[in-house]
Amino acid sequence: MNTEKNIDTLMIQNNYVENITGAEALLNCIVAEGIETVFGYPGGAIMPIYDKLIDYNDKITHILTRHEQGAAHAAQAYAMVTGKPGVCFATSGPGATNLITGIANAFLDSVPVVFITAQVVSGLIGTDAFQETDILGVSMPVTKWNCQIKKAREIPDSLSKAFYIATSGRPGPVLIDITKDAQIEKLDFKYRKCNYIRSFNPNIPLHEKEIESAAILINHATRPLILAGHGVLISGAENELKVFAEKTGIPVAVTLLGLSAFPADHRLYAGLLGMHGNYAPNRLTNEADLIIAIGMRFDDRVTGNLKKYAPDARIIHIEIDEAEINKNVKVDIEINNDAREVLCHLIPLVKENSLGKWIREFRIHDKTEYDKVIKPEIKPVEGDIRMGEVVRIVSDLTKGEAIIVTDVGQNQMSAARYYRFRSPKTLVTSGGMGTMGFGLPASIGAKIGRPEMTVIAFLGDGGFQMTIQELGTILQYKVPVKIIILNNCFLGMVRQWQDMFFSKRYASTEMINPDFVTVAAGYKIPAKRVSERENLESSIKEMLDAEGPYLLEVIVEKEGIILPMVEPGASVSDVTLTY
Amino acid sequence: MKQEFTISLFTEDHIGILNKITIILTRRQINIDSITASESAVKGVQLLTIVVRTDDEMVRKVVRQFEKLIDVLKVFVHSSEDIIYQEIALYKVSTKEILSGNLVDIIVRSYNGRFIEISPEYMVIEKTGHKQEILQLLHYLEPYGLLQFVRSGRVAITKQVKELNTYLKEMDEATRFKHEEIEAYN
Numbered sequence: 001m002n003t004e005k006n007i008d009t010l011m012i013q014n015n016y017v018e019n020i021t022g023a024e025a026l027l028n029c030i031v032a033e034g035i036e037t038v039f040g041y042p043g044g045a046i047m048p049i050y051d052k053l054i055d056y057n058d059k060i061t062h063i064l065t066r067h068e069q070g071a072a073h074a075a076q077a078y079a080m081v082t083g084k085p086g087v088c089f090a091t092s093g094p095g096a097t098n099l100i101t102g103i104a105n106a107f108l109d110s111v112p113v114v115f116i117t118a119q120v121v122s123g124l125i126g127t128d129a130f131q132e133t134d135i136l137g138v139s140m141p142v143t144k145w146n147c148q149i150k151k152a153r154e155i156p157d158s159l160s161k162a163f164y165i166a167t168s169g170r171p172g173p174v175l176i177d178i179t180k181d182a183q184i185e186k187l188d189f190k191y192r193k194c195n196y197i198r199s200f201n202p203n204i205p206l207h208e209k210e211i212e213s214a215a216i217l218i219n220h221a222t223r224p225l226i227l228a229g230h231g232v233l234i235s236g237a238e239n240e241l242k243v244f245a246e247k248t249g250i251p252v253a254v255t256l257l258g259l260s261a262f263p264a265d266h267r268l269y270a271g272l273l274g275m276h277g278n279y280a281p282n283r284l285t286n287e288a289d290l291i292i293a294i295g296m297r298f299d300d301r302v303t304g305n306l307k308k309y310a311p312d313a314r315i316i317h318i319e320i321d322e323a324e325i326n327k328n329v330k331v332d333i334e335i336n337n338d339a340r341e342v343l344c345h346l347i348p349l350v351k352e353n354s355l356g357k358w359i360r361e362f363r364i365h366d367k368t369e370y371d372k373v374i375k376p377e378i379k380p381v382e383g384d385i386r387m388g389e390v391v392r393i394v395s396d397l398t399k400g401e402a403i404i405v406t407d408v409g410q411n412q413m414s415a416a417r418y419y420r421f422r423s424p425k426t427l428v429t430s431g432g433m434g435t436m437g438f439g440l441p442a443s444i445g446a447k448i449g450r451p452e453m454t455v456i457a458f459l460g461d462g463g464f465q466m467t468i469q470e471l472g473t474i475l476q477y478k479v480p481v482k483i484i485i486l487n488n489c490f491l492g493m494v495r496q497w498q499d500m501f502f503s504k505r506y507a508s509t510e511m512i513n514p515d516f517v518t519v520a521a522g523y524k525i526p527a528k529r530v531s532e533r534e535n536l537e538s539s540i541k542e543m544l545d546a547e548g549p550y551l552l553e554v555i556v557e558k559e560g561i562i563l564p565m566v567e568p569g570a571s572v573s574d575v576t577l578t579y
Numbered sequence: 580m581k582q583e584f585t586i587s588l589f590t591e592d593h594i595g596i597l598n599k600i601t602i603i604l605t606r607r608q609i610n611i612d613s614i615t616a617s618e619s620a621v622k623g624v625q626l627l628t629i630v631v632r633t634d635d636e637m638v639r640k641v642v643r644q645f646e647k648l649i650d651v652l653k654v655f656v657h658s659s660e661d662i663i664y665q666e667i668a669l670y671k672v673s674t675k676e677i678l679s680g681n682l683v684d685i686i687v688r689s690y691n692g693r694f695i696e697i698s699p700e701y702m703v704i705e706k707t708g709h710k711q712e713i714l715q716l717l718h719y720l721e722p723y724g725l726l727q728f729v730r731s732g733r734v735a736i737t738k739q740v741k742e743l744n745t746y747l748k749e750m751d752e753a754t755r756f757k758h759e760e761i762e763a764y765n
Contacts, residue, residue, distance in 0.1 A: 136595060137595075137598065140595065140598055140599055140602060141602050141606075144649065145649040145650075146595075147593075148594075165649055197649065198652065199590070199591050199649060199650050199651060199652045200649045321647065322643050322646070322647070323640070323643040323644045323646070323647045325643075326639070326640070327640055327643075
């Protein structure tokens with residue numbers, strides 16, 4: 001604590017500078033927050049900031065993406081793998097509106113990103129000036145907080161507030177809109193790290209009574225199940241979760257964004273929840289007598305039909321965002337606090353236990369799923385290459401230790417289902433929003449955030465083309481990401497639904513694609529296409545062994561189906577293994 | 580079951596906060612029956628009083644979403660029994676019509692109306708009370724050539740005022756403590 005204080009003091013002292021411009025002040029704030037990488041795209045209104053970036057190039061690296069949406073996704077991925085806030089710049093008007101998908105994505109997935117948009121000079125605001133847009137109004141529903149700066153002297157306090165809000169409590173994106181004149185205006189700069197806002201208190205007092213009641217329920221349960229979500233990773237509670245699960249013997253199922261919070265090879269790992277999750281945790285949710293939900297929000301993709309969800313279970317909900325408690329599922333014990341803190345207090349109160357009989361039920365279901373779904377998917381003997389086998393080969397070759405980035409759809413579900421995640425924060429995916437086009441720019445942000453890690457992006461041919469221009473960013477900064485295009489010449493997940501629920505009427509889902517290998521060649525990215533099973537593993541090895549970026553296009557089964565599936569409106573216990 | 584709720588929101592005096600609040604109501608498909616905004620007894624703290632009709636469960640969800648907003652200090656929700664509330668209405672009527680009967684007496688004595696402007700052409704009557712009483716006077720005046728009518732939103736005071744005062748005090752103490760801590764840093 002003391003050292004932390006000293007560093008803070010030092011930082012504050014070093015950050016007193018007289019008579020600098022607003023643009024310099026903004027960059028000083030970013031440096032003071034310990035941010036070294038910014039993603040963005042310049043334009044008219046933000047030019048004063050970009051101009052000063054040149055003077056800061058020893059402290060801040062700016063990554064020029066090819067579209068503002070790409071910058072937003074990259075900044076989000078950077079935040080997800082590093083645990084630090086992402087920072088993203090865009091100009092006024094279209095620059096700012098192009099961020100919106102990325103902001104909304106970060107909002108739904110609770111990722112701290114500070115978005116800085118420029119605004120026309122303050123005198124022109126409200127006059128429909130060139131490249132003016134009411135970005136505060138537009139971003140209001142998808143930001144945790146936003147504000148506009150019209151005076152340079154407001155910059156330090158607003159920025160420190162922005163970083164504090166983005167990273168505290170349930171994290172999320174914030175947006176700061178800075179007028180062009182405020183960027184040019186001079187101020188005497190002094191930075192004070194914000195650690196308190198009276199209308200926002202993320203440090204909730206711990207209610208021991210609720211934790212004690214929870215422990216009683218846990219100690220008496222015979223069929224308990226832990227549902228671990230993104231909150232476990234955000235609060236850094238992976239170890240506590242492991243200790244808690246091992247002491248109580250309770251199986252741990254994870255949500256999509258909770259993947260990598262608990263090692264997939266652990267004896268208590270129950271698998272992925274939700275629409276395309278594993279068979280056992282879905283089936284057994286409805287047989288559990290106690291559900292301990294940690295840092296998750298009972299999304300509809302996880303719960304299926306709410307009326308038939310976990311009918312026999314008492315529910316303990318450990319969640320930092322009070323608005324998520326009792327929102328979708330009525331809970332018996334609400335513990336509105338940080339996951340790690342709660343687990344630390346809960347662990348000493350629970351009894352050591354082993355739930356052999358209950359665990360065996362999971363293994364029986366696992367066996368069923370393996371025989372009916374997993375084995376044919378990862379070890380097919382004939383036919384076209386399947387998405388699952390590609391993912392599993394990558395998983396085995398990287399020993400479950402790479403960072404996996406996905407796009408959205410079948411590629412995402414295959415990666416989530418068949419990659420065996422072993423270390424925390426190794427999955428970057430668009431959960432709540434399901435944003436196609438997320439994968440490629442996100443892989444850039446992830447690699448820049450964790451350069452020592454192997455970063456592999458699983459993309460579909462559809463999503464890849466939504467942000468394909470970011471190959472240019474990879475080219476310019478030589479970002480050594482490994483891109484796997486699982487190409488079925490279809491918008492696979494939509495096609496699956498058309499197949500299952502719309503009498504196979506394939507409305508606008510078939511795609512005539514360019515030659516991706518040639519496209520990659522244009523960007524000077526080594527690339528290869530593979531369509532034969534016997535060449536698959538060697539091609540993947542070649543990709544992993546390559547020094548720099550690499551694109552591997554895998555021609556997969558055209559009409560593959562992701563199973564198991566909890567059909568829309570169905571109960572989780574009606575998860576189907578066949579179609 | 581739907582019922583009437585009065586929501587009191589204490590917020591920082593920041594631009595756009597009303598917008599953020601209405602976005603939440605819009606997303607939940609809740610109509611605003613009435614809304615008033617003014618500075619509260621504490622300087623720099625705004626008080627919004629919003630009346631909505633919805634069910635108990637929904638109002639609780641919405642309140643938690645309000646409290647999640649960064650600039651919202653505290654939210655209280657009350658059913659009509661827990662609060663003392665008033666609305667104000669102004670009625671503009673033709674002087675000729677009003678003077679043709681013994682209406683003035685009835686308006687003042689039975690309806691507790693107050694004449695606040697009298698001119699040869701029209702008179703303006705002010706009445707405070709609950710929505711129902713205000714509407715009763717409206718119906719009464721309608722046959723006599725009502726020229727204009729306007730009714731305010733609700734203002735409300737809770738029966739447990741203490742709760743808020745204590746909260747604001749705690750908040751201020753916490754701020755002071757934090758400020759001292761920050762000062763100590765420098």
